[in-house]
Amino acid sequence: MFIIDLKYIVPLEEVDSHIAAHVEYLDKYYQQNIFIASGRKVPRTGGVIIALADSVEDLEEIITEDPFHEHELAEFTITEFLTSKYHPDLKNLLDS
Secondary structure, eight states, rough: OOOEEEEEOSSSHHTTHHHHHHHHHHHHHTTTOOOEEEEOOOOEEEEEEEEEEHHHHHHHHTTTTTTHHHHEEEEEEEEEEESSSSSSHHHHHHOO
16 A cells, blocks of 8 residues: 655645646546545645545556646655555445
8 A cells, every 4th residue: 555645846736727727637447446535735735635546656647647747747756655544435445
């Protein structure tokens, strides 16, 4: 499992102009059961995506499709972690 940490590097007005495309990107990977949670940081300095992927390399490739990456609106950091405990409803996703 991975945490993708986004840190905005441009004014929010510029980020907001790409939100619709970013949501489409997120939806694509929610449908593939790769993204399992996402949202804005508080305060709004970036966002967080929780993801399931086979490797960090696969996830790096997926990130290149994000409009926030394509338009250099945010810096991306990936943290991999091994789940030792999780909500039972995630079992089907983690087993796939």
